[in-house]
Amino acid sequence: MQSMRRRVRLAPSLVVVSLAVLGLAGSLAGCQRKEAEVQAPELPVQTVSGFLEIAGVLDRRGEQGAVFEVSPETGDLVAFVFDPKSALGQRLLSQCVQNMPCLVEGVRARPLDSQAPATKVLGELGFSVSPSAWLGMIDAGDARVESALEEPEMQVKTRFGVVAVQEGDSSVVLNGQTVLSPQEESVRIVRNAPVGAEDVLLLQSGSGTACPALFQVLAVSAQGVQVSPKFGSCSDRVFAVVEDKPNMAPKLSIRMLGFAGPFEPEEEQRKAAQKLVEFVYQQGSLTRDGKPVTSQ
Known part of the structure; x- marks a missing residue:
């Protein structure tokens, strides 16, 4: 890692x-x-x-x-x-x-x-x-x-060019070309890692106590760019680690705590925060528990 x-x-x-x-x-x-x-x-x-x-x-x-x-x-x-x-x-x-x-x-x-x-x-x-x-x-x-992501950045250099979040509308561009349309909330790059033939970026958005954080995967390769739907439990305590095992395609495992909002009973908040939620990005596919992630 x-x-x-x-x-x-x-x-x-x-x-x-x-x-x-x-x-x-x-x-x-x-x-x-x-x-x-x-x-x-x-x-x-x-x-x-x-x-x-x-x-x-x-x-x-x-x-x-x-x-x-x-x-x-x-x-x-x-x-x-x-x-x-x-x-x-x-x-x-x-x-x-x-x-x-x-x-x-x-x-x-x-x-x-x-x-x-x-x-x-x-x-x-x-x-x-x-x-x-x-x-x-x-x-x-x-x-x-605790969370263990990288410091939020507005711009990173990949093997295939520069990915940048635009000030003002939080659109995302690769080498000056828009790959993610303007967003209502601010977007930051919180992970940038080579995963096999792709450079995989983790984008974080969200704010406030109701849902502190949601994420998207942006994967850049020689074939182009893929952007996942938004996903997450709403928790901002997150760990994203590359797993590269013999005889298996490399993947990015995105782990986070469960989340219950501030208006939920304290016991429900505590129980949620003791659960692990894991998403996996591998070769163009984002899954949770083996099932494809769709738009929220």
């Missing part, structure tokens, strides 16, 4: 990697540490102002979970192990949503040996990242789902 321009200050970001779902190939080597390190003093509390991509948190028996801190300076991975059944684990799971970025603050942890029972359980899964160190989570502060 291309690096994203963060909406919060840059700091170590955390990624919860799938333990029950992904089943990725590769070995989880871990950092070889001396037994004495298991008894090392607790690390000082650190505030994490980055993103957690939660793609599953449990091992196959539901006994262990792990959070991976990715340093933006070095790219090193540090595995923070936690018990999903503990009060900390339950709180983390209740405040974050699977497959969505989450911001977690105030993490406290201590070093673990790579042969400790918890790390052995996780190491048996054999997934594709190899931490440089293992840490056991002791505590963490509040966590909340």
